[in-house]
Structures are given as structure tokens and as C-alpha cells.
Amino acid sequence: xxxxxxxxxxxxxxxxxxxxxxxxxxxxxxxxxxxxxxxxxxxxxxxxxxxxxxxxxxxxxxxxxxxxxxxxxxxxxxxxxxxxxxxxxxxxxxxxxxxxxxxxxxxxxxxxxxxxxxxxxxxxxxxxxxxxxxxxxxxxxxxxxxxxxxxxxxxxxxxxxxxxxxxxxxxxxxxxxxxxxxxxxxxxxxxxxxxxxxxxxxxxxxxxxxxxxxxxxxxxxxxxxxxxxxxxxxxxxxxxxxxxxxxxxxxxxxxxxxxxxxxxxxxxxxxxxxxxxxxxxxxxxxxxxx
Amino acid sequence: xxxxxxxxxxxxxxxxxxxxxxxxxxxxxxxxxxxxxxxxxxxxxxxxxxxxxxxxxxxxxxxxxxxxxxxxxxxxxxxxxxxxxxxxxxxxxxxxxxxxxxxxxxxxxxxxxxxxxxxxxxxxxxxxxxxxxxxxxxxxxxxxxxxxxxxxxxxxxxxxxxxxxxxxxxxxxxxxxxxxxxxxxxxxxxxxxxxxxxxxxxxxxxxxxxxxxxxxxxxxxxxxxxxxxxxxxxxxxxxxxxxxxxxxxxxxxxxxxxxxxxxxxxxxx
Numbered sequence: 049x050x051x052x053x054x055x056x057x058x059x060x061x062x063x064x065x066x067x068x069x070x071x072x073x074x075x076x077x078x079x080x081x082x083x084x085x086x087x088x089x090x091x092x093x094x095x096x097x098x099x100x101x102x103x104x105x106x107x108x109x110x111x112x113x114x115x116x117x118x119x120x121x122x123x124x125x126x127x128x129x130x131x132x133x134x135x136x137x138x139x140x141x142x143x144x145x146x147x148x149x150x151x152x153x154x155x156x157x158x159x160x161x162x163x164x165x166x167x168x169x170x171x172x173x174x175x176x177x178x179x180x181x182x183x184x185x186x187x188x189x190x191x192x193x194x195x196x197x198x199x200x201x202x203x204x205x206x207x208x209x210x211x212x213x214x215x216x217x218x219x220x221x222x223x224x225x226x227x228x229x230x231x232x233x234x235x236x237x238x239x240x241x242x243x244x245x246x247x248x249x250x251x252x253x254x255x256x257x258x259x260x261x262x263x264x265x266x267x268x269x270x271x272x273x274x275x276x277x278x279x280x281x282x283x284x285x286x287x288x289x290x291x292x293x294x295x296x297x298x299x300x301x302x303x304x305x306x307x308x309x310x311x312x313x314x315x316x317x318x319x320x321x322x323x324x325x326x327x328x329x330x331x332x333x334x335x336x337x338x
Numbered sequence: 339x340x341x342x343x344x345x346x347x348x349x350x351x352x353x354x355x356x357x358x359x360x361x362x363x364x365x366x367x368x369x370x371x372x373x374x375x376x377x378x379x380x381x382x383x384x385x386x387x388x389x390x391x392x393x394x395x396x397x398x399x400x401x402x403x404x405x406x407x408x409x410x411x412x413x414x415x416x417x418x419x420x421x422x423x424x425x426x427x428x429x430x431x432x433x434x435x436x437x438x439x440x441x442x443x444x445x446x447x448x449x450x451x452x453x454x455x456x457x458x459x460x461x462x463x464x465x466x467x468x469x470x471x472x473x474x475x476x477x478x479x480x481x482x483x484x485x486x487x488x489x490x491x492x493x494x495x496x497x498x499x500x501x502x503x504x505x506x507x508x509x510x511x512x513x514x515x516x517x518x519x520x521x522x523x524x525x526x527x528x529x530x531x532x533x534x535x536x537x538x539x540x541x542x543x544x545x546x547x548x549x550x551x552x553x554x555x556x557x558x559x560x561x562x563x564x565x566x567x568x569x570x571x572x573x574x575x576x577x578x579x580x581x582x583x584x585x586x587x588x589x590x591x592x593x594x595x596x597x598x599x600x601x602x603x604x605x606x607x
Contacts, residue, residue: 062444066444066445066448069445070445070448070449073445074457077457077458077461080461189593189596190589190593192592192596193539193543193588193589193592193593193596194585194588194589195543195546195547195550195563195566195588196452196543196547197546197547197550197551197566198546198550198566198569198585201550201566201569201570201572202569205569205572205573205574205575206575274448274450275450277450277453278450278451278452278453279452281450281452281453281456282452282547282550282551285551286550286551286570296453296456296457297456297551300456300457300459300460300461301460303460303461308457312449312457315449315450315453316448316449319448319449319450320448323448
């Protein structure tokens with residue numbers, strides 16, 4: 049119990065440091081980007097000199113990236129995430145409005161991807177038919193060779209939901225890892241002995257193979273969240289889905305510093321939480337087995 | 339060599355030869371516009387038809403293949419060298435250096451690859467000449483793609499640092515820099531080769547993703563990404579199937595790389 053607490057504390061500390069550094073990195077990148085100083089609103093002929101100067105002064109405050117980041121953190125601690133420069137809305141409102149769609153897409157996409165992965169990988173391991181294994185490898189291999197953005201475009205063309213596109217982007221990667229883990233588990237001496245002694249395939253699979261691969265599968269599950277978040281950007285951008293992925297895309301194109309920093313922090317937080325969660329669950333599972 | 343690998347070699351060889359011979363196979367070039375034949379279907383003069391502004395699609399596919407197949411390995415080489423320097427050196431020095439390098443790689447790896455790539459590319463100049471856009475796109479791939487390789491190299495160099503022959507060389511009074519370049523780096527070669535080959539298909543796919551999202555190579559320069567962007571305007575698959583040729587070519591090339599890389603991945607792991 050004590051070691052679990054230490055592990056949790058270590059994860060929390062690493063998570064906090066990485067999230068803060070990630071935010072600073074994105075702020076620095078945006079600050080250094082060419083054209084950062086230019087605000088299109090200052091070209092509006094309807095604005096008088098004072099308004100233009102006020103806009104320039106507001107932009108000038110963001111010049112020092114450390115000062116910007118420090119004041120951002122101070123405001124964020126009080127729940128104020130700033131306002132989007134390109135969309136003219138509070139960042140918290142934008143994130144709040146778009147998060148449910150992305151969350152739904154990611155949940156359904158990941159669920160579908162893992163359902164496909166486990167069904168195909170476990171059935172291939174159980175059936176042990178070379179033709180079936182070859183077929184699943186060809187399907188996953190082909191999907192692996194198609195760019196994520198093309199799968200998003202094809203989902204628009206065939207009028208299938210964006211979650212299916214995310215599933216098809218994530219599936220070949222998770223399938224590959226899962227299949228490798230199962231192959232390695234099946235080559236263990238105690239499983240070869242169990243098979244030689246005539247133990248049934250189902251019993252070997254569910255009593256001897258699945259418990260061995262579960263902690264590693266949990267780690268892959270954590271990584272798959274990061275894959276799905278990455279896949280959500282082209283899927284939402286190309287399918288016209290107003291989620292966080294599309295927002296990230298718009299923020300990057302508009303060089304919207306406040307929005308981009310918040311999205312980077314959010315994305316880093318989600319991926320790290322998923323990885324840490326998977327790691328802690330894997331640790332507990334291993335502990336129970338021991 | 340297995341049949342799959344032989345087929346992969348033949349496919350890659352054919353694609354490479356065709357792209358190298360683009361000047362002879364498509365003498366019109368990738369930017370020439372045939373204004374009387376815009377959006378034309380395949381014919382004996384334009385094997386894959388023409389695009390919206392009358393450019394020969396076959397020529398664009400050949401030249402685009404050349405660009406993608408030339409620059410993806412260049413970016414892979416750049417990222418592998420960066421990984422060798424950062425990961426290899428940090429692993430060799432060990433201690434705080436290794437921890438710092440690993441913290442940086444962790445930071446990069448905590449962000450999804452596509453998110454990092456799209457955000458960074460969008461922050462680079464977009465209104466540049468086509469040639470500069472090609473260089474910026476592939477340079478960025480090289481600059482961001484070193485982290486995974488650096489992690490592997492840091493671990494490998496760390497284990498080499500503790501090996502007997504390095505200890506013996508150090509005890510014999512060999513200076514640290516000489517030890518690194520003469521004894522450690524040559525032993526990292528198999529991992530470096532593996533990382534280099536693994537990066538190529540990853541970068542080809544990444545460039546394609548960037549191109550479709552409009553952040554890749556600028557017009558009129560063709561690349562697989564910009565050619566695949568044409569799929570955006572399709573209403574149905576059966577309508578203009580020849581527009582899928584760049585996709586088929588990309589899948590064939592990346593699949594061939596995957597076939598050839600199955601052994602390299604074992605080395606890299």
C-alpha cells in the first residue's frame with residue numbers, strides 16, 4: 049500500500065511537471081512563430097488610432113513568453129483560461145462546448161478499436177489457423193499503411209461516423225502490439241508444456257495467457273488514448289466535426305496563443321493521465337498476481 | 339529471402355525507377371497546364387487524367403513520388419543523426435545528462451505525434467516558395483522525429499558504458515571523446531540503421547497527413563500529401579477511381595517498407 053502511494057505521488061509529480069513544461073513549450077513555439085506580432089484587426093479601417101494602439105498594446109503584453117505564461121498560470125489558478133484571439137470567445141467556453149463531442153468520439157472510437165483488436169487477436173490465438181492469422185495481419189497491415197487523414201476523408205465519402213474512422217486509425221496499432229504479446233506469451237515454456245499435456249485451448253488462453261499479457265495490454269491501452277487524441281485532429285478537421293481536435297487545428301492555423309497553450313496542456317494532461325492510469329492499474333494487477 | 343520481401347524489393351525498385359525517370363516518362367513536367375483539358379478522364383495523352391487546372395496527373399504522381407521518396411529518407415537520416423547525438427551522448431555520459439535527455443524525450447512523447455506535427459508545422463511560415471515548403475516540411479519531420487530513437491539509443495549507450503571493453507578502455511586512459519566516437523558510436527550502428535529505416539515509412543505517412551490538411555508541400559510542387567488532397571473533392575469512390583492511384587502507390591510503398599523492416603524492428607526493440 050505504501051509503495052502504491054509512492055508510485056501515485058511520483059506519477060502526480062511527473063504529470064504536473066510535464067504538463068507545465070508542455071504548456072511553456074507551446075507558448076514558446078507560438079511566440080517564436082513568424083507573424084506572431086501581426087494582428088489582422090489592426091488593419092480594419094473602421095478602427096480609430098486609439099483602438100489600433102489598444103490592440104497593439106494588448107498584443108505587446110504577450111511578447112515576453114515567460115511573463116505571458118506566468119500571468120496565464122496565475123489566472124488559470126482562478127479559473128480564467130483567457131480568451132481566444134481568433135474566435136473572440138473565452139477559452140473555457142470553447143473547451144466546454146466542444147469537449148463532449150470529442151469525448152464521445154474518443155470513447156466510441158477507442159471502444160470499437162479495442163473490441164476489434166481483442167476479438168481478432170484472441171480468436172486468431174485460439175483458432176491457430178494460419179490463413180486466419182494472415183488475413184487479420186493483411187487487414188491491419190493495410191490500414192497501418194493508409195494515412196490517418198485519408199481514412200478521415202474516406203469516412204466522409206462513405207458517410208460513416210467519425211468514431212469509426214478513429215477506430216480504424218487506432219486498431220492496426222493496438223492489434224499489432226496485442227498480437228505480438230500473445231505470440232510471445234504462447235511461446236512461454238509453461239504454456240508449451242500445458243499444450244503438450246493436452247489442456248484445452250480455451251483454458252490455456254483464459255487461465256494462462258490472458259493473465260500474463262494483461263499488464264502489458266493495459267500499458268498499450270494507455271498509449272492508445274494518445275493515438276486516438278492524435279487521430280481526432282484530422283478526423284474532426286476533415287469531417288467538419290466541431291470538437292477539440294478541430295479547435296486545435298483552427299488554433300494552430302490562426303496562431304492563437306491562449307487557445308493553443310490551453311489545448312496543449314489539455315492534450316498533455318489527457319495522454320499522461322491515461323498512461324499513468326494504465327501504469328497504476330497494471331501495477332495493482334501485477335501486485336495481486338504476486 | 340522470403341517471397342514477400344522479394345516482392346517488396348521489386349515493388350520498391352519499380353517505383354524508384356519510375357520516379358527517377360519522371361523527366362523521360364512525363365516530359366511535360368508537373369506544372370504544365372493543359373487548359374483545353376481540365377478535369378479530363380484518363381486518355382492515351384494523359385494516363386491518369388488531369389486535375390482541376392489541367393495538369394497531367396500521371397506526371398504529378400511521378401514527380402510527387404520522387405519528392406516523397408527522396409526527402410523522407412533525408413529527414414530520417416537527419417532525425418537519426420540527432421537521436422544518435424542526443425540519445426547516444428546522454429546514455430554514454432549517464433547520470434543527470436541521461437535523466438535530462440529522457441525528460442525532454444518524455445515531454446515530446448507525451449504529446450500525440452500528429453498533434454505535435456500539425457501544431458509545429460502551422461507555426462512555421464506557410465506563404466513560402468514551393469521549394470522552401472518542401473524543405474520546411476521534411477526538416478520539421480526530422481527535427482521532431484528523433485525522440486523515440488533517442489530513447490532507444492540512450493538505453494543502448496547506457497548499457498555499453500557499463501560494458502567491460504569500455505571500462506577497460508577508460509582504465510587504459512583513453513580520453514572520453516575518443517572513447518565515444520571510436521568505441522561507443524560504432525556499436526550503436528545496428529540500432530541506428532534500424533531507426534533510420536523505421537523512420538522512412540513513418541515520415542512518408544506524416545507528410546501525407548500534413549499535405550491533406552494543407553500544411554505540407556506548397557503548390558505547384560507535388561508530393562503524395564498534396565496529391566491525396568484531391569480526394570477531398572470526391573463525391574463517390576466509383577466516380578473517378580483514377581484519383582486513388584497516389585493512395586494505392588503510397589500503400590504499396592509503405593507496405594513494401596513494412597515487409598523489409600520486420601527484422602529491423604526487432605533490432606530496434
